[in-house]
Amino acid sequence: xxxxxxxxxVLTKTSSAFPAIGVAAAASKPPVSTTSxxxxxxxxxxxxxxxxxxxxxxxxxxxxxxxxxxxxxxxxMNPYRGDLIAAFAEATSTPYFIPRLRDAMLRSPTxxxxxxxxxRLTSTSLNLPYLRTLPPTSVGGTYVAWLDREHVTPxxxxxxxxxxxxxxxxxxxxxxxxxxxxxxxxxxxxxREGEVALKAFEWANTGLxxxxxxxxxxxxxxxxxxRRFREVYLPWALRNGxxxxxxxxxxxxxxxxxxxxxxxxxxxIERPPDMREIRRRERxxxxxxxAQAEAExxxxxxxxx
Numbered sequence: 001x002x003x004x005x006x007x008x009x010v011l012t013k014t015s016s017a018f019p020a021i022g023v024a025a026a027a028s029k030p031p032v033s034t035t036s037x038x039x040x041x042x043x044x045x046x047x048x049x050x051x052x053x054x055x056x057x058x059x060x061x062x063x064x065x066x067x068x069x070x071x072x073x074x075x076x077m078n079p080y081r082g083d084l085i086a087a088f089a090e091a092t093s094t095p096y097f098i099p100r101l102r103d104a105m106l107r108s109p110t111x112x113x114x115x116x117x118x119x120r121l122t123s124t125s126l127n128l129p130y131l132r133t134l135p136p137t138s139v140g141g142t143y144v145a146w147l148d149r150e151h152v153t154p155x156x157x158x159x160x161x162x163x164x165x166x167x168x169x170x171x172x173x174x175x176x177x178x179x180x181x182x183x184x185x186x187x188x189x190x191x192r193e194g195e196v197a198l199k200a201f202e203w204a205n206t207g208l209x210x211x212x213x214x215x216x217x218x219x220x221x222x223x224x225x226x227r228r229f230r231e232v233y234l235p236w237a238l239r240n241g242x243x244x245x246x247x248x249x250x251x252x253x254x255x256x257x258x259x260x261x262x263x264x265x266x267x268x269i270e271r272p273p274d275m276r277e278i279r280r281r282e283r284x285x286x287x288x289x290x291a292q293a294e295a296e297x298x299x300x301x302x303x304x305x
Contacts, residue, residue: 053166055159059091067091067162076217083158089210090162090172097208098168104246105171111249118170119253121177123155131256139184139263140256146184154180174248175206181252185260185269189276192217193225197233197272204241206248224282236272244268 049058059067068091075084105111119125131144147153157176163169182202188194196218203211218229245267255263264271 052164053169055161056164056166056169057161058164059162064091064094064162072213076220082156085210085214086158086160086176087162088213089208090160092209092213093172094163094165094168098163098172099165101175101206101208101248102168102171105249108246108249110251111246114174114249114251115167115170119251120173121154121181121252123153126154126253126256134257137259137261138256139181139252139258139260142260143181143184143256146187147180150183150190152180152190171248175208178247178250178252181250182247185264185267185271187271187274187276191275191279193221193229193233193279194275196221196229197237197275200234200237201241202247204238205244205246228278233272233275236270240269240272 051058067087071084071088071091075081075088078084102115105115126140128144128147131140134141134144136142136145154177157173157179160169160172160176163172179198179202182198183190183194186198186201188198196215199211199214199217202208203215215234218226218234221229247267250263250267
């Protein structure tokens with residue numbers, strides 16, 4: 001836990017340089033005011049400012065706190081409600097965590113290009129039919145094979161609504177749309193156990209509160225799944241999430257033809273044990289034990305007859 005806190009402290013110190021540039025530039029210009037102080041009204045439910053981007057919903061502090069608490073409780077009770085998880089992520093990521101992730105992108109040449117280009121990851125922009133023609137060992141081939149195996153599409157991510165800063169809103173949107181690439185890169189499935197493991201990895205890598213708090217969903221797993229998460233996937237997630245490069249700075253659109261193993265090595269990510277294969281073997285073992293128990297139960301009956 002200490003390395004993760006240390007990473008947050010380091011990012012906090014370095015990120016302060018970027019706002020300072022804007023402050024210095026603003027200080028060199030004479031102040032311009034188009035509205036007199038007496039005519040300004042405080043932000044309230046009855047006096048909501050105009051949205052900063054399409055779909056934006058400005059919230060008061062009370063509204064943001066209520067959204068965080070309500071969506072957090074409901075998403076814990078029903079982890080398949082993606083809209084609630086998205087709202088919880090947005091309500092808890094400001095004013096500190098999502099700007100810190102944005103600053104991590106600003107420190108990276110690739111991250112700065114992503115912020116400048118603002119690409120979107122959709123089934124149209126990715127050209128899924130083309131990805132199916134790529135070698136299975138490529139990033140694009142691995143990604144589309146994972147989509148087909150898990151029966152998901154890249155078009156299911158909710159748009160960002162509750163983050164005030166437009167650039168930070170894009171960072172959150174980019175994180176959401178990169179989530180499936182993280183799934184494909186690690187091989188983790190979309191079952192609850194796989195989602196909890198990936199959220200633990202993302203928490204160590206991004207520091208977003210929603211990803212860390214999502215680990216409490218491990219309490220809702222079955223006994224064997226909780227043990228496996230505690231002994232196998234949680235240590236893997238924290239170790240790899242901390243040491244890996246910031247995955248938010250991966251320009252996935254430019255890596256589609258790259259070798260997936262080479263990309264894992266470059267990012268510093270080791271693939272965890274195949275969760276689907278482990279679960280399949282466990283199901284087969286349970287079936288075998290059940291059939292054996294039924295056979296042993298039926299044997300005395302047949303003997304007595």
